[in-house]
Each structure stands twice: as structure tokens, then as C-alpha cells.
Amino acid sequence: MTATERDPIPPGTLDMLVLRTLAAAGGELHGFEIADAIERRSRDVLQVEEGSLYPALQRMLVKGWIHGEWGRTAENRRARYYHLTAHGRQQLAREVEAYKRVSSAIARILQPA
Amino acid sequence: MTATERDPIPPGTLDMLVLRTLAAAGGELHGFEIADAIERRSRDVLQVEEGSLYPALQRMLVKGWIHGEWGRTAENRRARYYHLTAHGRQQLAREVEAYKRVSSAIARILQPA
DNA sequence: CAGCGTTGCATAGGCTATCTATGTCACGGC
């Protein structure tokens, strides 16, 4: 109730954040872990909804940016573990570059005078 | 054809950019001038489509963030000149704050290791 | 062993905001 009111993911950035998180993780992560990692590394500013994450993972599977295989968690739950493909690594680089270009353009507009 | 391929406005940022542009302009600006100013200050990275700008201006008029009045350009064309209201100035501050909070959260995720 | 809480994945439907495409009005030049 004490509304920690976290921010939603800005449209267009979720794919990049997921790819970046998978790239940072040495091994493989499943959905929950990806969402968790993003929220933690954002210092709990961002909130990743399941209803956003899973469709995003599906999209990226289809596009071949990630690959997933079913496995078991430490608690013996079934879960789908994802890792980046080479294609996904290139895509991540492209998205980061575009993001930086745009956000520094916005920064120029916001800066005083 | 040498496709200067500028970037579209990231969803959710257009209002802020318009408000900021009006705040920066000493006097009043009409639609074309607002779009122009945004594109110029972004060093031609961003592209503001009319079909995005005018609906945005309408929204903000309704919300009372801006006020507009019909006038004449230097070439004697009819045009609607906009300026910020006090309410709009507060809104701008809120949006800039939220934007910075979120974009620094994303920066933390993107930064290596 | 039946029920229940929890973990993890998944989808349907709606909403918001942008883009594309098109249209309108009026001024000025020829």
C-alpha cells in the first residue's frame, strides 16, 4: 500500500534491456530471473510486468535474437532458460547505439539555454 | 534518397519536448516553429511529424498545459501561437524529473559489468 | 492423498501514442 510506485518500461526499450541482461549474465536465465535482474540493476526504479516480458521473449525467439530451452530451476520447477544468439548480440549493439543517439539528442533539448 | 533517416520521437517524450521548447523560447511559437526548433536542437537526429505534433498540441491544450491564440506569421500566414501556462510549467518539471529517473536507471543497466 | 500455496509461463483484450496519408484553408505570385 505504501505505493513504491515504480516506473513502467519506456516503450521501445524492453527488448534492449532483456538482451543486455542476457549478455551480462554469464550463463542462462529464465523469465523470472531476467525480470528480477532488470529491476535490481535499475535499483528498483523500473518494473517489468510479466505480461510485457513474455510476449517480448516470444518476439525475440521468432526473430532469432535469443534461444531458449526448457530446464529445471534449483527448486525443481520447470522453466525456460534463454541465451543470446550471435544475431541477438548484433541486435543489442544496434539498439544500444540507437538508444544513445536518441537520448543524447533529447539531452541536448533538455539542457538549459 | 541518401536517406538521412532521422529517428522518430520515442513514445512518451513528445509532450516533454514540446513543453521544453516553449519554455526555452522567450515568446510564442506556432506548430511549425516548434517542430523546427526540436529538430534543430537535436542536431537533426529527431524528426517531428505533423501527424504527431498537432494531436499532441490538442491534448495539451485540453489539459491546460499550454494556451494558444491565432495570429499571423511574418509572411502573413495564419498560425496558432502557443505558450506555456503555469500548470504546463509544473508538468514540464514533473516530466523531466521522471525522464531523468528512468533514463539513469536504464544507463545503470546498460553500463558494462 | 487431497488440497493449497507458489513458481513460472502464457495469452487475450485494451489502451496510448506515434506514424502515414490525406485533406482543407488562405495567402501571394504570375
Next chain:
DNA sequence: GCCGTGACATAGATAGCCTATGCAACGCTG
């Protein structure tokens, strides 16, 4: 009097995130 252009406007398509809901499977407990 016609046409190019400046400036505003809107309809429809599209993309992507969120809300809400549901399901399957594991383990615990009585």
C-alpha cells in the same frame, strides 16, 4: 484566376506495453 506553398487538422493503421486471467507442475501439510 490558377497554382504552389505554408500551416493546421484528422482518420486509420500500427506497435508495444499493461491488466487480468488462466494453467501447469512442484512441494508441503493435515
